[in-house]
Amino acid sequence: MSSKRKVRIEHDEVVGRFARRLRELRVERGMTQADLALRARVTATYLSKLESAGSAPGIDLVEKLAMALGVRVTDLIPTSSLSDSPAVSRQQAQTLFDSLLKKADEQTFALLNPFLALLVESSGKRA
16 A cells, blocks of 8 residues: 655745735735635635745746736746835835725724824934
8 A cells, every 4th residue: 555645845935925925915905815716717725825835836827816916927926035125115015005095994094194193203303
């Protein structure tokens, strides 16, 4: 009798960065894994594996995912750690803020505005 053992493949760090970026873009768009899986024509189980870095996609699937998310392929494949670049951090903040402006309710703005005022004040002190 032969026994099959599951072997966990250790992927390169880029797979983890891809997984985090894929999830981030999906959440920003208000999509569930099932929504994105349907649009990209993969199973939700496989999409879950992609978002947990348990699987590395082929380039053809990266293109399908990008199309389903409405982004460029290059937006899904970070070339370095996201925290390495101030420009990337600025763009992430802008994207998240724009998304919040579109979806937030009055209570969210009531919580957010004092926090933003403190951030503006503290960033002005460093200048």
